Amino acid sequence: MADIGKFLLTTGIIIAVIGVLLILFKDGLSFLGKLPGDVVIQRKNFTFYFPLATSILLSIILSLIFYFLGRK
DSSP: OHHHHHHHHHHHHHHHHHHHHHHHTTTTTTTTTOOTTOEEEEOSSOEEEEOHHHHHHHHHHHHHHHHHHHOO
């Protein structure tokens, strides 16, 4: 049970730090969400946006963070 607590605490801290960084550097991260590979379909009364490349990049970054945090 203690392992789950440590995991949740670590995850919460990481999310809080990311949130603070996004607030502080909102103009500095403007490339995020506008990467090549993000799908944008615009029609007359309809816009569809799917950040595919951004999702893959964030997944890789978070996987690396959790990999290094999980090493013993």
